[in-house]
């Protein structure tokens with residue numbers, strides 16, 4: 408494998424993308440001098456991931472596979488999650504973005520998990536935890552006769568540890584904390600982030616059940632249960648608790664909500680345990696000790712444009728899906744997981760999370776407004792195609808490599824269809840950094856602004872115009888630097904003069920889109936996604952608490968697995984702001 412790899416189209420990176428790569432992704436020596444260029448990074452990744460071929464066929468054409476993988480990345484049509492770009496073929500070798508760790512109710516177990524989380528953060532991975540098994544605050548501690556401090560106080564320790572592990576050359580850690588709504592400390596949890604800056608390395612979500620949602624709809628009482636003893640400690644009014652969490656989310660975005668029964672209906676391996684938590688951004692429900700590699704297809708580059716019209720290029724998309732599933736399956740073998748238990752779980756289930764980015768750009772190119780039925784139909788068509796092709800790719804891999812080891816204990820065991828190699832295939836990630844590298848809109852989110860001043864990492868400021876909008880503005884003859892600066896100040900073009908109405912209709916941004924459309928879009932993708940969908944429902948500053956509640960209700964009714972809202976101006980800092988600063 409000494410031959411250099413064939414690069415078909417060169418590498419078309421924006422200055423922003425180069426900056427991001429140089430700061431965090433490229434190899435450096437101890438003095439901080441770069442040891443590779445972006446192309447060499449992609450080569451390093453492609454070769455390393457292709458090496459997995461040898462596990463299955465000693466005579467495999469590893470070079471050809473490496474070239475296929477390299478082309479996926481250098482064409483910017485598919486990128487694996489950040490830890491793969493950062494760590495593949497390097498000493499650390501940890502390639503997954505998402506982990507869920509168990510938090511058992513003992514000092515030993517809690518601090519063991521804390522240590523493991525720190526190790527994962529060092530590698531650029533994010534960790535999710537359910538704190539629901541911890542005995543509540545003020546419960547008796549058998550061995551000392553003292554009282555327990557409860558989930559929230561342990562979360563503070565995790566938060567501090569995260570703060571201190573400034574990741575070795577990568578990024579600061581991110582965490583998710585989940586607490587079940589029937590935990591006795593649920594009210595303390597709901598309010599634990601009420602001061603901006605508290606638990607700033609955590610996203611928090613209340614885990615609710617169908618029974619709770621029904622009780623909340625009817626104003627019924629429900630029981631709080633001490634998880635250590637199984638006894639009832641109190642009874643609360645479900646509507647009041649629901650309103651409290653909604654009001655708190657309205658105030659500053661936290662907590663989000665996870666619909667645990669909905670999530671567990673899609674658990675492919677219930678015999679191995681119940682899903683209690685997700686990774687930090689909510690898109691990846693996992694069993695304790697599971698990890699998952701994500702990868703995202705850039706839909707902005709899957710369009711055929713002719714003089715008459717633009718259409719989704721399904722032939723190209725199909726080929727990308729097959730290569731991407733192959734890539735992600737190989738990644739499982741090539742990743743070095745920080746714990747033997749994680750290694751066993753990951754290799755047992757072989758979950759991967761293929762998703763998309765550049766969806767808003769795709770809609771721009773197709774001339775479809777994000778807030779329209781046509782956009783929902785496009786979402787369903789594209790994602791159902793990806794899901795179907797991903798399953799086909801996974802079956803093809805299974806026929807060569809065998810199904811995932813726990814297949815006989817999974818929900819697929821009794822099915823007629825050919826076995827899959829992977830317990831799950833699809834996930835919609837936020838793509839905070841990947842979308843900067845690929846120069847496309849992030850995940851399935853609408854754009855925040857068509858032109859804006861970007862703070863790259865710490866201090867650089869650049870005026871950036873969405874490339875699709877810029878092309879249309881030039882073509883239609885209304886492009887000017889002043890206009891782009893005006894748009895950057897306003898955020899939206901809806902009330903800017905000098906822009907044709909049909910352009911205004913298509914080029915909508917996050918705040919032009921009502922919250923209902925955000926939720927409906929999330930639901931449209933969820934319908935064809937094995938895991939979950941990262942989506943923030945944006946609300947204007949003046950939105951009411953009732954509007955937030957109806958968003959939560961709608962997300963539940965439409966089969967979303969969770970929901971996260973953000974009301975404009977309600978929070979100073981987010982765990983993950985636009986990728987570059989994360």
Ligand code: ADP
Nearest residue numbers: 489504532533580581688836837838839840841
């Ligand atoms: P990227 O674009 O860098 O690949 P995403 O924004 O798609 O990452 O996030 C995917 C997942 O990666 C998150 O849900 C989380 O699990 C993990 N992640 C993202 N940012 C961080 C971070 N700063 N520290 C740790 N994990 C992170």
